[in-house]
Amino acid sequence: MKGKLYGVSVGPGKSDLMTLRSKQVLESCDIIGYPVKSTGERSVALSIIEPVIGLEGRDVREFVFSMDPRDEVRRQHENVAIGELLSILESGKDVAMVTLGDIGVYSTYMYVDRAVRDAGYETEVIPGVNSFSHGAALAGLPLMLGDEGFCVIPMAKGREDRLEVALDSFENIVVMKAFKSIGRIAELLDSHGIPRECATVMSNVGMDDEYIGPLDTERDYGYFTTVLIKRCI
Ligand SMILES: C[S@@+](CC[C@H](N)C(=O)[O-])C[C@H]1O[C@@H](n2cnc3c(N)ncnc32)[C@H](O)[C@@H]1O
Numbered sequence: 246m247k248g249k250l251y252g253v254s255v256g257p258g259k260s261d262l263m264t265l266r267s268k269q270v271l272e273s274c275d276i277i278g279y280p281v282k283s284t285g286e287r288s289v290a291l292s293i294i295e296p297v298i299g300l301e302g303r304d305v306r307e308f309v310f311s312m313d314p315r316d317e318v319r320r321q322h323e324n325v326a327i328g329e330l331l332s333i334l335e336s337g338k339d340v341a342m343v344t345l346g347d348i349g350v351y352s353t354y355m356y357v358d359r360a361v362r363d364a365g366y367e368t369e370v371i372p373g374v375n376s377f378s379h380g381a382a383l384a385g386l387p388l389m390l391g392d393e394g395f396c397v398i399p400m401a402k403g404r405e406d407r408l409e410v411a412l413d414s415f416e417n418i419v420v421m422k423a424f425k426s427i428g429r430i431a432e433l434l435d436s437h438g439i440p441r442e443c444a445t446v447m448s449n450v451g452m453d454d455e456y457i458g459p460l461d462t463e464r465d466y467g468y469f470t471t472v473l474i475k476r477c478i
Contacts, residue, residue: 439474445473
């Protein structure tokens, strides 16, 4: 019998925000896989699951998904990783691939899931707590209320126009991958006449050096930085 691939959300940082279903799948699978951008990289997702399920004696394997700007390099790594997964599944073993936050939110895993399903293997996606829900909860802010709208955008270089459109259209905006763009977000709020106090930075939520507070343009932020903008508060 062929193995099954599970995409397992592990939450944004605190181990106790993993779901019972994620724990169950991670405890019962044959192999735990984790994605890295380059060989030997530390995995935050692994460090989240370790206190809950323990990794000693477990078969834990890394899968490299490069973030190289060249399409062909990224695709080559992806093909290698998918090839490795398919041969494990063919041997009858189940693999659980862990993903930070919720797996449906900007996760490479979903490309893999499609490729593995297209190759004729069974897959299952386990949802989880995403980073902005946890950050908003810690900040004591609702994501949306009543008939307000809500949108999520990544702050990708050269696509700042999307934040302008969002500021004109939605009461509540989550800006992900915002770590290099805090200054630019502040400028766009100013040019749209929106007070900077309407933005809350949620950085390293649930991790060491957690910062949940105002847009401080002098501060350095790491990759795990998200901004919640609430126009009507
Ligand atoms: C590739 S996306 C992954 C999102 C993740 N699947 C989720 O559900 O939040 C990476 C972005 O998610 C956000 N992020 C992930 N973990 C975070 C955390 N612990 N604190 C703040 N932002 C986080 C940041 O905006 C980061 O640039």
